Amino acid sequence: MPPPPSQSQSQSQSQSPIRIGALAPLSKPGWAEAGRHLLTGIELAVGDSGIPIDLLIRDTAADPAKATAAVDELADLGAAAIVGEYHSVVARTAAARADARGIPFLCSSAVLDTLTEHPTDWVARIAPAQSHCWQVYADFLLAAGHTRIAVAAQPTVYWESGTRVLRDRLTSRGATLVEVDITEVCDALVDSRATALLLLAGTPEPAVPIVKAVRADARLTDILIGAPAGQPEFTEWAELLGADGTGIPFLSYLPEALTPLGERVDSALHERLAGPPSFVAFEGYDTIAVLAEILRTHGSDRKTIAEAWPHISVEGTRGHIRFSRAPGISVGIWQWAWPPVQVIDRDPADPARIRVRYSGPRS
Numbered sequence: 001m002p003p004p005p006s007q008s009q010s011q012s013q014s015q016s017p018i019r020i021g022a023l024a025p026l027s028k029p030g031w032a033e034a035g036r037h038l039l040t041g042i043e044l045a046v047g048d049s050g051i052p053i054d055l056l057i058r059d060t061a062a063d064p065a066k067a068t069a070a071v072d073e074l075a076d077l078g079a080a081a082i083v084g085e086y087h088s089v090v091a092r093t094a095a096a097r098a099d100a101r102g103i104p105f106l107c108s109s110a111v112l113d114t115l116t117e118h119p120t121d122w123v124a125r126i127a128p129a130q131s132h133c134w135q136v137y138a139d140f141l142l143a144a145g146h147t148r149i150a151v152a153a154q155p156t157v158y159w160e161s162g163t164r165v166l167r168d169r170l171t172s173r174g175a176t177l178v179e180v181d182i183t184e185v186c187d188a189l190v191d192s193r194a195t196a197l198l199l200l201a202g203t204p205e206p207a208v209p210i211v212k213a214v215r216a217d218a219r220l221t222d223i224l225i226g227a228p229a230g231q232p233e234f235t236e237w238a239e240l241l242g243a244d245g246t247g248i249p250f251l252s253y254l255p256e257a258l259t260p261l262g263e264r265v266d267s268a269l270h271e272r273l274a275g276p277p278s279f280v281a282f283e284g285y286d287t288i289a290v291l292a293e294i295l296r297t298h299g300s301d302r303k304t305i306a307e308a309w310p311h312i313s314v315e316g317t318r319g320h321i322r323f324s325r326a327p328g329i330s331v332g333i334w335q336w337a338w339p340p341v342q343v344i345d346r347d348p349a350d351p352a353r354i355r356v357r358y359s360g361p362r363s
Contacts, residue, residue, distance in 0.1 A: 017054035018300045020046075020291065021074035021082035023067060023094055030062035031203070033234040034086045034280050038109055040272050041284025042084060044265065049292035060085060064093035071097040071105075080300040081106060083287045086280065088112035088130075088158045095123045095333070104305040108287040109280050112158055119325075119332030121306045126287050126321070126336055129329050130158075131165050133251055133341045136360035137228045138169035140249065140343040141196060143358060146224065147175040150194035152182045152201060152210060159200040162228060166198070185210050186217045196224040203231040208240050215244040226250070233278050238351060246348040249357050253279045255318050255340035256359065261289075262317030283339075286316040309334035 022042050024035035039057065046053045056079060058070035067090045074082055081104040085091040091110030098105035099122045107115060107123065111130040116123055141149055149170060153159040167177045180188035182201060189197055197214060201207045207227070214220050230250045231237055237245050258266055265285050269277035290312060291305075298308040309323045318340055326337035341360035347353040 015052050017052040018295060019054045019056055019074075019077060019079040020288075021070070021077075021079040021084075022055055022057045023060050023070055023082060023084040023090075024057070025062045025086055025090070026057075026059040027061045030060060030090075031086060031234075033236055034109070034278070035059075037234075037273065037278045037281040038084060038086055038284040040269060041265075041277070041281035041286075042108075042288055044268055044272065045285040045288030045292070049288060051292050051295055053288075053292075060087070060090050060094075062087045062090055064090050067091075067094040068097045070094070071101060071103070075101040075103045079103065080295070080302060081291060081305050083291060084108050084284070085110055089156065091115060092157075098122055103302055106287050106291055109283045112161060113329055115333055121309065121334070124309045124323055124334035124336075126283050126290070126339070128253060128337075128339050128341060129326065129335060130161055131329070132326075132338055133253070133360070134162055134165040134228055135169045136341045136358070137226070137249075137251055137343055138166050139360075140358035141170070141226070142173055142175060144224070146196040148178070148192070148194045149175065149196045149198060150178045150180045150189055150192050151198045152180050152185050154182065154201045154206070158229075162200055166228075182206060182210070186213055186220060189214070189223060190219050194223070196226055198226045198228060199231065200229070203237060204240055207231050208237075211241055211244055211248070224249075232346060233280075235275070238346070243348060243351070246346045246351050249343045249345045252342045252344045253318070253339045254282065254342060256342075256356070258282075258317055259315060259319065261315060265317045282317045286314075286318065286321060289316050290314050290321055 024039045026035045060067045083106045086109045088110040091107050092115050095115040099120045105123050107125040109127050111127050113129045113131050170177050178192045199207045225248045227250045232248045232250050269281045293314045294308045298304050314321045323334040325332050326335040343358040344354050347355050
């Protein structure tokens with residue numbers, strides 16, 4: 001005969017489910033594999049939370065208009081809070097709408113600094129800000145001896161912001177950043193005399209064709225290809241590029257060693273994803289871990305959740321999570337300052353093996 005439920009279990013079972021909205025890019029043109037990892041982490045944490053949560057999932061498909069509509073729908077459905085999103089431009093739209101509607105938004109995996117146009121208590125973020133993590137990438141380039149770096153960037157807010165962060169960091173330390181035409185990369189690289197090329201562009205188009213062209217050009221055999229935004233993280237990259245996609249450093253927000261919780265979560269995520277989880281899956285889990293602790297200790301009222309960000313302290317999968325108004329972020333949101341930041345790549349000798357190329361400063 002099973003033991004009687006504990007008081008907390010009885011209370012949990014008697015409570016009505018708390019509605020929580022979840023945003024993720026689950027279809028094209030969104031980065032659907034990233035969205036799947038994010039949602040897998042979120043769903044695993046919901047199951048582990050011990051709180052009755054009714055998760056309302058909405059596919060943003062990397063479309064800001066869909067994000068706006070989803071926030072409005074979730075607010076009207078009575079969601080206590082909204083979590084998630086991977087694409088920065090979409091997350092910015094969702095954050096602005098959540099702020100306007102007065103519903104808490106805990107952003108999981110988008111790094112663009114300016115998520116809102118003015119300070120707000122309604123928005124908090126698990127992922128690091130771009131001005132922090134992309135500076136770490138610039139430091140990696142400098143430490144590796146690269147002083148003349150080329151950037152092939154698409155004209156979007158996210159890529160332009162990344163270019164600005166890199167330029168400010170590199171030029172302040174005596175290096176040079178050169179922007180090259182994304183349609184004529186190989187000739188431009190030869191003319192620029194750069195030793196590294198950074199792909200600030202979407203995948204598979206145009207990033208994959210650029211990698212193939214550079215790898216095939218005998219003039220560029222010694223050039224380092226880098227992808228700060230993490231294009232090589234997921235299986236589609238390896239499937240399309242094979243060996244050409246290895247040895248391309250990218251940013252990852254995992255520590256040298258996971259917490260005990262992280263070790264357990266890693267195993268569970270690996271089983272659900274039928275392969276190694278990306279850092280995005282851990283961001284999804286940590287998002288719900290934070291929100292569940294707020295629901296347990298502060299309740300599910302929207303205003304109460306928003307007021308709780310600076311008072312919460314949670315042991316996550318990748319370290320201890322606290323929120324603050326992070327210095328250097330131009331607009332005030334509540335930020336985990338900082339998650340771990342590493343520069344990693346896939347070993348050309350064994351693409352399944354991840355190599356840590358550089359680690360950022362610990363918070």
